Amino acid sequence: MENIHPITILMASIFTSNMILANFLGMCSFIAVSKEIKTSLGIGQAVTFVLTGTSVINYLIYHYILIPYQLEYLRFIVFIITIAAFVQIVEMIVERYLPTLYYSLGIFLPLITVNCAILGVSLFMVIRSYSFLQSIAFGIGSGLGWMLAIVAMAGIRQKIKNAPVPKGLQGAGITLIITGLMALAFIGFSGIVNIQ
Amino acid sequence: MSTILITVLIITGIATLLAFLLTFADAYIADYGECKIIVNKDEELVVEGGSSLLSSLTEHDIYLPSACGGKGSCGYCKCKINEGAGPVLPTELSYLTEEDVENNIRLTCQVKVKEDMYIEIPEDLLHAKKYTAVVETAKDLTPNIRFLKLKITDGQEIEFLAGQYVQLLAPPYPGNPDEVYRAYSIASSTTETNSIDLIIGYVPDGIVTTYVHKHLSEGDEVSFNGPFGDFYLNDSDKDAVLVAVSTGMAPIRSILYEMLHKEIDRNTVFYFGARTREDLFMLDEMEMFEESLPRFKFVPVLSRATEEDQWEGEEGRVTDLIEKYLEEGENKEAYLCGGAPMIKSTIEALVEKGFKEEMIYFDEF
DSSP, X not given: OTTSOHHHHHHHHHTTTOTTTTTOOSHHHXXXXXXXXXXXXXXXXXXXXXXXXXXXXXXXXXXXXXXXXXXXXXXXXXXXHHHHHHHHHHHHHHHHXXXXXXXXXXXXXXXXXXXXXXXXXXXXXXXXXXXXXXXXXXXXXXXXXXXXXXXXXXXXXHHHTXXXXXXXXXXXXXXXXXXHHHHHHHHGGGGTOOOO | OHHHHHHHHHHHHHHHHHHHHHHHHHHHTSOOOEEEXXXXXXXXXXXXXXXXXXXXXXXTTOOOOOSSSSSSSSOOOEEEEEESOOSOOHHHHTTOOHHHHHTTEEETTTOBOXXXXXXXXXXXXXXXXXXXXXXXXXXXXXTTEEEEEEEEOSSOOOOOOTTOEEEEEEOOBTTBOSOEEEEEEBOSOTTOOSEEEXXXXXXXXXXXXXXXXIIOOTTOEEEEEEEEOSOOOOSOOSEEEEEEEGGGHHHHHHHHHHHHHTTOOOOEEEEEEESSGGGOOOHHHHHHHHHHXXXXXXXXXXXXXXXXXXXXXXXXXXXXXXXXHOOOOTTEEEEEEEOHHHHHHHHHHHHHTTOOGGGEEEEEO
């Protein structure tokens, strides 16, 4: 995959290979936290930051520790430990030095540890053998794409509060249906560029 | 063999590095140093930053009411924080009213001390302490009301105003997984500083009342904190009307002892309501007060006197007595203790007699 320009990967991971709408990763917090635009923006920022950070760290660990010792099969456990530790350190730093951001992110930061989009990005990155720059672009792009999707969903859900949704479909049910419709719409972008 | 060794070493190495980083971060980044908590503008506490405000205050012997022990699930430990608390957290929101948020009232178990804080705590909470005691006497006054004398064993003395209450702790017991505090008025004299009396009714399924009635016996160790409350005998020479039903006797008994020991000579009448003769208690003490206090009268009233009771005294409710006996109430004080409906109807009856509402003091349970 040496031939794809990092900026192409960045754009593609936002629109055509969106983490939620093309890969359906990170659905749990996507459904749970998409009730208000403000909070979904918060978790979107947090996910973007953690995605970028962990893709860098995991890239370095994978290419400079795991590959030389032929331990690629350990990537799952290594990636998960790194993500957990990274989130925890970031939480401490943000709580100490950026109190305003800490209060706006609130409980979302620790929740990200178990967001499968984070592990997904690290795994895609090594499966598709991205270069270092490509990995950074992929991390940032996937985060922004995830944020785009959750904020759009929050906007729709705020409007839907006033709509006569059938009782059995209220809440998660209608959210999943809307996600499917959004995914269909995003397929329209898929002809532009494909990084899969 | 060497593959296994390398694998283990690499994984251990990565984990060790991360653990080291986390420990390092915890020690240096999450270290908030010493912070000052300024209470009511004059008292300054120096605490180690990073823990919750509630536990920092407890370390300095300031006890805010807390039933859940800082888990953020009871909403009792509120206090006003003027500066240094940061924005309201989502975990507090369900326990704060809009008015609370406007007035900077926060849940102290959720707020972390990270910088100097300016807080306001009601004066009477500042005097509250935690006491350890043993049950010296436990006896049933009526089938549903238990009397406890708790002797303080930790060397402290309790100073309180006649009418105030303490919070008794029920430890976990079979059927109750958590530590729970409930408030009970002190029934003893303020001159007794090394023990307190409590009068506790039985409430079916009540956590602390079940503990007191079914699990507690003489010689057991208990703990309580206090004193709290703004219901106490005022220093005045106005005529006083005392009204209580059932365990509402407790603060009134303390007030009567206060009058006895301080030789307060006021025109005083005590209307005490119960259901049947079986529910009346401490009649001999009331007789003693009538003899010792020059202008004191005790009037019990039964709402459901039975034939066997052969009751010749007053019948009805305490409000009936107010209507029947009280003359014009201007310039008189009233002290009430009972359940919410009794307090409400008694206040109405007193106001009708010309009592000023600001001269009616009550303790509702």
